[in-house]
Structures are given as structure tokens and as C-alpha cells.
Amino acid sequence: MKAIQISQFGSNDVLTYTELVKPQLNPGEVLVKNRAAGVNPIDWKTCSGGGAAPFIGDLPFIPGWEFAGTIEAVADDVEEFKQGDEVFGFIRFPERAGCFAEYIAAPADQISLRPDGLSAEAAAGLGLAGLTAWQALFDKGNLQASQQVVILAGAGGVGHLAVQLAKWMGARVVATASTENHEFLKELGADLVVDYKNESILDHVNNVDLVIDGVGGEVGIDALNCVKPGGTLVTLPSVTKDEVIAAGKAMKVKVEPIRAEPNCDQLDRLAGLYADRKLVLQIADTIPLEDIGKAFDASRTGKVKGKLILTL
Structure with a gap:
């Protein structure tokens, strides 16, 4: 799979668009074919050695904490989701994976079903910012x-x-x-x-x-x-x-x-408000995953109107 990975902390030059092996599922996880991921200031801050850097474990590291995609497989103990479900979420990952990748091994208890009225791009930007x-x-x-x-x-x-x-x-x-x-x-x-x-x-x-x-x-x-x-x-x-x-x-x-925490019930409330047209997500720009440096540069300005979304 294609992914963005860092092996050391620094500026955009440490961001590597590379080929990695798909993650293997642990108990309680689902394998998601990723369609979009939200970009947040915490992402470039972490990649530079700030932000959540003290909590991510050893490098290398795949950044990104919010996504939207389609489930391709579920662990044997997961009953609430099935292959083909459209899902989104904000995830506290173990060290091995993040959302800036084609495939994600996502904890089932940290994601929610994406309703029909919520696009993948909007859902990808709703998890972390919305929570x-x-x-x-x-x-x-x-x-x-x-x-x-x-x-x-x-x-x-x-x-x-x-x-x-x-x-x-x-x-x-x-x-x-x-x-x-x-x-x-x-x-x-x-x-x-x-x-x-x-x-x-x-x-x-x-x-x-x-x-x-x-x-x-x-x-x-x-x-x-x-x-x-x-x-x-x-x-x-x-x-x-x-x-x-x-x-x-x-x-x-x-x-x-505040340090936002995954919460499926709150994700469901946010999705419901969106579906009822009581909440909109302003997408500032959609940028291909391989152009992540462009997204980070835009986020660093502090002048982004709404959310930046990486597409896969």
C-alpha cells in the first residue's frame, strides 16, 4: 500500500511517500480501504517533533488521525461491522499505523458508520475537528x-x-x-x-x-x-x-x-446533525496524498478556511 511515513522529525523533507505492507488485523480491529483523511495542525506539529510526538512510540510513523473509507475485512471478534460498510472516525492508533495510508487497521470501537448523506471527504474532516x-x-x-x-x-x-x-x-x-x-x-x-x-x-x-x-x-x-x-x-x-x-x-x-478522545456516540451525533443539515463542514481544499507537503504548508499559515482533506 501507499503511505506517508516519517523516519525522523523535521519539516516537509522528512515526509516520504512510500510503499508499505498492508497492516495485519489484531483482535477488535477492521481493515479499511481508505478514501480520504483530514489534515490538522497536530499532524505537521507531530512530524516536526512537537504535538503528539511524545506519545507515538518509536519511528518510523505514519501520521494522520481521522479518515473515511470502506471496510475490507473484520477480525473474528468484531460483530458490529461487516465487509463493505462505509465508516469514518478519529482514532488513537498504536505505533504501527496512521490515517495517511491506503489501508488502516482501525479499532472497531473508535469508528462509526458513515451515513449516505455524508460524503467521504466531509466525513474524513469531521472526526478529529468535530470531536x-x-x-x-x-x-x-x-x-x-x-x-x-x-x-x-x-x-x-x-x-x-x-x-x-x-x-x-x-x-x-x-x-x-x-x-x-x-x-x-x-x-x-x-x-x-x-x-x-x-x-x-x-x-x-x-x-x-x-x-x-x-x-x-x-x-x-x-x-x-x-x-x-x-x-x-x-x-x-x-x-x-x-x-x-x-x-x-x-x-x-x-x-x-483538551486532548480529543475517540467517541462513537458523539461521532454518530455529528453525522446525524450533518445529515439533518444542521451542521456543514467547509472543505478548504482536497489534495492528493502524495502532495501532503502542500497541505502541511497551507495548514502552517493558520489561515485555512475550514478543513484540508487528503484524497486517496
């Missing part, structure tokens, strides 16, 4: 109807899904984005969009219940000032989480870091 948005808003942030939430980096992969999910819950949604993305976010349901380049969020809102910090660092720390007593800021970037947590502690504001 991150869901878990940040509802598991970590406990967002309720009529509350007010601020979403920093609202036009990004996680951000634009968080805007829609928060609006679906019945919250008032304030997002930050560059001016060219304001109408896009308003169409998704944002009640107010702030130009982060020229304005401070503090000039527009205060006393909010929840902030979803998709930027981190000084931007996340500054946003602590608009959180009401008893409110929460959920910070997504792992590299700056400690400094944001420390700042929140000094200001007596609750700060929650």
Missing part, C-alpha cells in the same frame, strides 16, 4: 442554551464547527476571524464576528460563560479578561496550554486544556 469542538463545548465547557460563548479562530477547522454546534445548542455565539471570513461565519450562525487583526474581543463582549481558545498564547490569555466569574476557557493548542492555565489561575478563571 474536538463537541468535547470543548459540551464536555469541558458544559455549554447550555442561552449562554454566551466566544470562539477564537472561528473560521478554522475546529472553530467553524464549534460556531455551528454552539448555535445548535441555543447559545449566543461570538467569533473572531479576519474580515474576509465574517460573512461566512454569520451564515453559519455567529451572532457577532470580531476582526482579530484590528479589534480586541474585550471591546465587544465581557462576562461570557465560555471561551473556546483556538489560538493560545497571549491571545488566549487576553481572552481570560472577558470570562465571567465561574466561567471557563477551554484552550486547544497544547504548546501554550501551561501558560494559559497559569494565567487563568492567577486571575481565578477556570482554564481547561
